[in-house]
Amino acid sequence: MHVKIIATLGPASMHPDTMWELVDAGVRIFRFNFSHSHAAAFAPHIATVRKLEKEFGFPITAMGDLCGPKIRIGEVKDSPRQVFKDETLFLGAPGEDAPFVDRPFISLDIPELLAGLSVGMPVNLSDGLLQFKVSEVLKKDRLYALHAQNAGMLTSNKGICFPGKYHPLPALTEKDIRDVHEGIDVGIDAFAISFVQSPDDVLLLRKEMQKHGKDLPIVAKLERRNAVDRLDDILEVADAIMVARGDLGLECPLEELPVIQKKIIRACRHAQKPSIVATQMLLSMVDNPIPTRAEATDVANAIMDGADCVMLSEETAVGRHPVGTVKVMHNIADHAIGYYLQRIPTPYPPGEGQNVPKYLAYAACLLAQNMKSPAMVCHSTSGLTARFMSSRRPKEPVHALTTDEEVLRGLNFSWGVTPHLIEHDNRGHMKRVEDFVEDTPDFERNQAIILTAGQPTPGQPHPGTNNIKIYYK
Numbered sequence: 001m002h003v004k005i006i007a008t009l010g011p012a013s014m015h016p017d018t019m020w021e022l023v024d025a026g027v028r029i030f031r032f033n034f035s036h037s038h039a040a041a042f043a044p045h046i047a048t049v050r051k052l053e054k055e056f057g058f059p060i061t062a063m064g065d066l067c068g069p070k071i072r073i074g075e076v077k078d079s080p081r082q083v084f085k086d087e088t089l090f091l092g093a094p095g096e097d098a099p100f101v102d103r104p105f106i107s108l109d110i111p112e113l114l115a116g117l118s119v120g121m122p123v124n125l126s127d128g129l130l131q132f133k134v135s136e137v138l139k140k141d142r143l144y145a146l147h148a149q150n151a152g153m154l155t156s157n158k159g160i161c162f163p164g165k166y167h168p169l170p171a172l173t174e175k176d177i178r179d180v181h182e183g184i185d186v187g188i189d190a191f192a193i194s195f196v197q198s199p200d201d202v203l204l205l206r207k208e209m210q211k212h213g214k215d216l217p218i219v220a221k222l223e224r225r226n227a228v229d230r231l232d233d234i235l236e237v238a239d240a241i242m243v244a245r246g247d248l249g250l251e252c253p254l255e256e257l258p259v260i261q262k263k264i265i266r267a268c269r270h271a272q273k274p275s276i277v278a279t280q281m282l283l284s285m286v287d288n289p290i291p292t293r294a295e296a297t298d299v300a301n302a303i304m305d306g307a308d309c310v311m312l313s314e315e316t317a318v319g320r321h322p323v324g325t326v327k328v329m330h331n332i333a334d335h336a337i338g339y340y341l342q343r344i345p346t347p348y349p350p351g352e353g354q355n356v357p358k359y360l361a362y363a364a365c366l367l368a369q370n371m372k373s374p375a376m377v378c379h380s381t382s383g384l385t386a387r388f389m390s391s392r393r394p395k396e397p398v399h400a401l402t403t404d405e406e407v408l409r410g411l412n413f414s415w416g417v418t419p420h421l422i423e424h425d426n427r428g429h430m431k432r433v434e435d436f437v438e439d440t441p442d443f444e445r446n447q448a449i450i451l452t453a454g455q456p457t458p459g460q461p462h463p464g465t466n467n468i469k470i471y472y473k
Contacts, residue, residue, distance in 0.1 A: 010317025039182035068194025171201035223247035
């Protein structure tokens with residue numbers, strides 16, 4: 001299974017029988033959305049994930065998705081209220097509404113977010129359905145006039161965003177911090193952090209986990225333009241990247257979003273970090289048993305862009321056909337991956353410059369291709385070797401052996417990688433890999449399996465991967 005499927009759990013899918021069917025249909029990662037509950041409430045469902053692992057015989061990852069600082073407006077008089085194109089509304093901090101008793105006023109309970117707004121800057125409401133521009137600064141950092149760019153309905157407590165503007169808010173709220181510690185206690189394997197703006201947000205989450213004695217994989221959700229502009233810096237500290245197209249589509253012009261998605265996926269592959277494409281992938285299947293043609297094409301294009309994972313949200317959380325939706329996505333992926341592997345240089349050659357791990361991974365993939373090997377097997381203590389192999393996008397599956405359970409479930413995010421937990425003992429890395437091949441019935445006799453591992457040499461006490469071997473079972 002080259003591309004991994006992530007399914008969001010919710011009322012439609014939390015029954016153990018349904019979870020079993022989802023895994024059987026192809027799910028390898030379950031998303032627990034902390035926006036609608038606290039982490040500890042998911043303990044029974046994470047226990048079900050662990051039971052399913054034993055039953056199916058492969059690792060399944062439980063990813064906790066932190067809510068983050070979702071910004072909403074306050075109560076709107078006469079809500080819902082019709083807004084007309086070219087109408088003027090007023091946006092301000094609490095207490096600034098006194099002069100606007102008979103005028104449409106929008107309050108924002110976090111006045112810090114109003115700082116720095118200037119004439120011409122965009123302001124979007126109701127998930128982008130209402131779009132405004134600042135037409136006048138009435139009181140610096142406190143009160144503004146907005147010019148409506150289109151018509152629509154304005155409702156209380158809706159989300160608001162300021163595309164391209166830096167927000168002086170940490171990515172972790174008090175609720176998020178509680179959810180991190182509760183999530184670790186109940187067995188969450190990875191965390192997704194919402195509304196990332198800089199590497200500092202990711203480091204803040206890592207520091208919070210380390211207080212609990214853990215360092216789990218972090219998925220940085222790119223939902224703001226600032227994050228896209230700092231992608232390379234965020235890639236340095238995050239373990240995976242999610243193209244969260246819902247909020248990102250509010251921050252960026254829609255016509256730019258397809259290209260942004262492709263650029264993010266490409267940057268992730270070059271950095272050996274998994275990429276996830278999310279939001280509205282098969283949204284019509286919340287109600288319908290089949291997707292639209294556009295949705296099927298969207299899923300296929302994300303795969304042909306090179307995404308490691310594709311994610312379902314409402315489709316499996318509250319939809320009428322959660323298992324059917326996964327089966328559809330799996331079928332689309334199976335068809336798309338064949339064409340993707342035909343049109344790319346397989347394996348991907350490394351770029352210019354000295355990058356020994358990347359060249360070793362490339363060499364192993366070339367050997368597998370020329371030897372017509374059914375698979376490659378690598379020993380990957382930290383997971384990095386497996387990610388290097390994955391980034392070359394080989395046709396052959398990559399079996400990654402690790403002694404670390406946290407690394408094991410983190411590898412579920414990587415394209416084409418099947419992770420395996422092995423015992424930590426006195427055998428050398430290459431010996432462990434050879435024994436795995438001998439003991440695995442999936443490999444037939446007289447087949448050439450390409451193995452990679454690290455073996456200490458004089459002057460190199462802690463090697464990375466430095467061995468490639470053709471092994472005939």
